[in-house]
Amino acid sequence: MENKIEINQGEVRIKLNTPMSGKLTLSSLGLKNEDLYFQSGFVRLLIDLEGIGEHQYYSVPTVEIVYSENMSETHWQCEFNNVTILDKNDHHGFSTILLLDRKKISNLEHHHENKLIIHVEFPKEVQIDAEKSSIHLFN
Numbered sequence: 386m387e388n389k390i391e392i393n394q395g396e397v398r399i400k401l402n403t404p405m406s407g408k409l410t411l412s413s414l415g416l417k418n419e420d421l422y423f424q425s426g427f428v429r430l431l432i433d434l435e436g437i438g439e440h441q442y443y444s445v446p447t448v449e450i451v452y453s454e455n456m457s458e459t460h461w462q463c464e465f466n467n468v469t470i471l472d473k474n475d476h477h478g479f480s481t482i483l484l485l486d487r488k489k490i491s492n493l494e495h496h497h498e499n500k501l502i503i504h505v506e507f508p509k510e511v512q513i514d515a516e517k518s519s520i521h522l523f524n
Contacts, residue, residue, distance in 0.1 A: 390415045396429040397421070404440030404523040408447075412515040421513035427506055428513070432520065434499040441524045446485040448503060451517035455479055460506040466493045480517075481505075 389400035399414055411421065448463075461483060463471040470489045475481045483503070490501075501522075 398431045400433040408521040411518045416515045430503040432501040442487045447521045448483040451480040451514040453512040462504045464502045
């Protein structure tokens with residue numbers, strides 16, 4: 386079954402149906418650059434793992450977001466099942482790499498509903514690069 390993508394103003398939802406191993410670009414998941422332009426600078430990326438079945442998380446689950454312009458300070462907050470697992474500021478650059486704590490994610494995992502939500506505040510409008518941005522959640 387194919388992944389389901391839903392795009393709303395300021396929000397992208399990705400429903401993963403199977404644990405896909407290795408580094409996955411946002412474009413390989415079905416997103417295009419035109420889907421990833423956010424005029425307000427506020428972005429919510431929801432990765433829905435509900436019902437994904439047996440899986441093993443990568444040793445350090447990683448999310449890398451690459452954008453077209455050099456951004457001054459950006460604020461990143463990650464939640465897994467409504468619990469904040471990462472809250473950080475990133476200073477000046479064209480990308481941000483989020484290293485997530487596998488143990489925290491595993492401990493917060495539910496039998497059915499499992500959602501990773503990434504909230505980002507950019508200081509201005511942003512264009513995210515679908516080919517260069519990626520997630521690496523599973524072995």
